[in-house]
Amino acid sequence: MNRDGIRIRRPGCRSGLARGMAALVVLGWAFWMTPAISRADPPSVVVLLADDAGWGDFGFNGNRQLETPNIDRIAREGAVLDRFYVCPVCSPTRAEWLTGRYHLRGGVLGVSTGQERLDLDERTVADAFQAAGYATGAFGKWHNGSQWPYHPMARGFDEYYGHTSGHWGEYFDPELELAGKMIREQGYIVDLCTDRAVDFIRRNADSPFFCYVPFTTPHSPWAVPAEDWERFRDRPITQLASQPDREVIDHTRCALAMMENQDRNVGKVLDTLERLGLTESTIVVYFSDNGPNSMRWNGGMRGRKGTTDEGGVRSPGFIRWPSRITAGTVVPEITAAIDLLPTLLSLADIPRVGDKPLDGVDLSPLLLADAAVRPAPTETAWSDRMIFSTWAGRTSVRTPRHRLDDQGRLYDLTADPGQRHDISQSDPETADKLRRAVAEWTAEMRAEVERKPGREPIGETPGTRVDPRPLPVGYPEFPITILPARDGRPIGQVSRSSSAPNSSYFVNWTSTQDRIVWNVAVQTAGWYDVVIDYTCPLDDAGSLIELSLNGQRLRGEVRPGFDPPLYDNQDTLPRPPAESKMKPFRQLSLGRIRLDAGEGELTLRANEIPGDTVMDLRRLTLVLETP
Numbered sequence: 001m002n003r004d005g006i007r008i009r010r011p012g013c014r015s016g017l018a019r020g021m022a023a024l025v026v027l028g029w030a031f032w033m034t035p036a037i038s039r040a041d042p043p044s045v046v047v048l049l050a051d052d053a054g055w056g057d058f059g060f061n062g063n064r065q066l067e068t069p070n071i072d073r074i075a076r077e078g079a080v081l082d083r084f085y086v087c088p089v090c091s092p093t094r095a096e097w098l099t100g101r102y103h104l105r106g107g108v109l110g111v112s113t114g115q116e117r118l119d120l121d122e123r124t125v126a127d128a129f130q131a132a133g134y135a136t137g138a139f140g141k142w143h144n145g146s147q148w149p150y151h152p153m154a155r156g157f158d159e160y161y162g163h164t165s166g167h168w169g170e171y172f173d174p175e176l177e178l179a180g181k182m183i184r185e186q187g188y189i190v191d192l193c194t195d196r197a198v199d200f201i202r203r204n205a206d207s208p209f210f211c212y213v214p215f216t217t218p219h220s221p222w223a224v225p226a227e228d229w230e231r232f233r234d235r236p237i238t239q240l241a242s243q244p245d246r247e248v249i250d251h252t253r254c255a256l257a258m259m260e261n262q263d264r265n266v267g268k269v270l271d272t273l274e275r276l277g278l279t280e281s282t283i284v285v286y287f288s289d290n291g292p293n294s295m296r297w298n299g300g301m302r303g304r305k306g307t308t309d310e311g312g313v314r315s316p317g318f319i320r321w322p323s324r325i326t327a328g329t330v331v332p333e334i335t336a337a338i339d340l341l342p343t344l345l346s347l348a349d350i351p352r353v354g355d356k357p358l359d360g361v362d363l364s365p366l367l368l369a370d371a372a373v374r375p376a377p378t379e380t381a382w383s384d385r386m387i388f389s390t391w392a393g394r395t396s397v398r399t400p401r402h403r404l405d406d407q408g409r410l411y412d413l414t415a416d417p418g419q420r421h422d423i424s425q426s427d428p429e430t431a432d433k434l435r436r437a438v439a440e441w442t443a444e445m446r447a448e449v450e451r452k453p454g455r456e457p458i459g460e461t462p463g464t465r466v467d468p469r470p471l472p473v474g475y476p477e478f479p480i481t482i483l484p485a486r487d488g489r490p491i492g493q494v495s496r497s498s499s500a501p502n503s504s505y506f507v508n509w510t511s512t513q514d515r516i517v518w519n520v521a522v523q524t525a526g527w528y529d530v531v532i533d534y535t536c537p538l539d540d541a542g543s544l545i546e547l548s549l550n551g552q553r554l555r556g557e558v559r560p561g562f563d564p565p566l567y568d569n570q571d572t573l574p575r576p577p578a579e580s581k582m583k584p585f586r587q588l589s590l591g592r593i594r595l596d597a598g599e600g601e602l603t604l605r606a607n608e609i610p611g612d613t614v615m616d617l618r619r620l621t622l623v624l625e626t627p
Contacts, residue, residue: 048287087103123352146164148472151180157212165486229253291307455469528625529625544608585616
């Protein structure tokens, strides 16, 4: 801070190729000075994250087929990050915005079966706000680890309500987690999570808070309240996907209906802030975690969720802070989810927790500087920035003007935003420069992953492979450990109920040779209560099962039978084959087992099967008995 009370903001440092670029950014920013923010009046922060919403799913971005007035209001009353980039899929984006680092550095290699877990030596933006004395809460989809200390309440959040898995199969009257316990609710999942967030804001209105609301929509299954669907079920769709022959019109209708529902919930949050007199003092951020989950209108961009093309990774990026950010601000520079941690900490004037080098940079000079004196991008190191996107071995890179796609083709996105004309032959110098950058970045990320030993998934087939890192069990400060089917490994003929593990359960358990294994690391020796969530045909009740770990055993009987039908209230449109149809499960207490500290395979098998099947199994829960 200089003698005039002006704070000079500087970005975090990076490594490899990125370190050099960050140094240039520092030099450029040495001339950008932002008034210091008083610690006596810290802002609160609300972060709203859509799940699978494309850039084009908003009225503000030109979609004429729906109305999103509340989300659009954040954009109109604040700043628009016009070229804002996330990852091609869910959990990597969440890891990147939470840490300010590329997801591969944090060990997030997949979206399910344990590969979505954020390494425990990473520190999150919530850790920093919590350390600064903020009340912190998360309400919705977490997707970066379930068991403590991967759980959100071990990653900087005082409160948590929602589902920790990648997606949830129950959108109506769902079973959701509240601080480690599963509870059955009444209502629509987005409404429920938003209502909890609103309650958190009300309870903490007199002190600074950090509220994270990761919505579950418009991620499938295609399920939306009837009143929202009725507005869209027969609506003509006139703005079509860039590949209209691949668009499923009913999927588009349902996604847009889900977005209008989500917008209404964003309105609840904004209205609460206004009623409490907190609008001026609260930073509100809105973005999505990847491109659209179906082929639908997306501004003519190529690609959708799962791709590293522009349409797969460009997201809306809106940030409002009426007392400091001028309404109507547009940031044309390329920015990314990795920038949110350093930016929010800078705006709130609180220090980071942890010292790992950041890939993101502080955007506050772009948000707060007077547009009349702000340097043009060509006059600063912003013109050299590169943002990398990767998934499933495919990597692309974005510069302020170009994208090199994962096939090595070069596009001038200023002249060709739809990526239709490869200019790598006419501009070989730029193409070669970006290919070298991708190769260097890929080598750097590969080295990061290789420094994490034993990360190859265990299992014989894609349906059985799980992350080899053990699942932690038995922390006294969080004695409940939920071991869902998605984190277990089926052996034998037992299988998952669908190919998407996140909302699956185990089925086809018919043999004493079958078993289910969770690789665990018991932290605290002691007695554990064991509960399973199961269904079983009435005539098949009575199987004798055994739970074992490192020589310790617990035996029980699957009884009574419980065979409810699949839910018929969940789907607006037919569920994709990869997603399980859900049903209620019954809890069965197996009793107590004594476990020693250490790693091993927690194994559930059947010793006797009097009927055709043992049971369908959704989860196993261990509860450490504490004094």
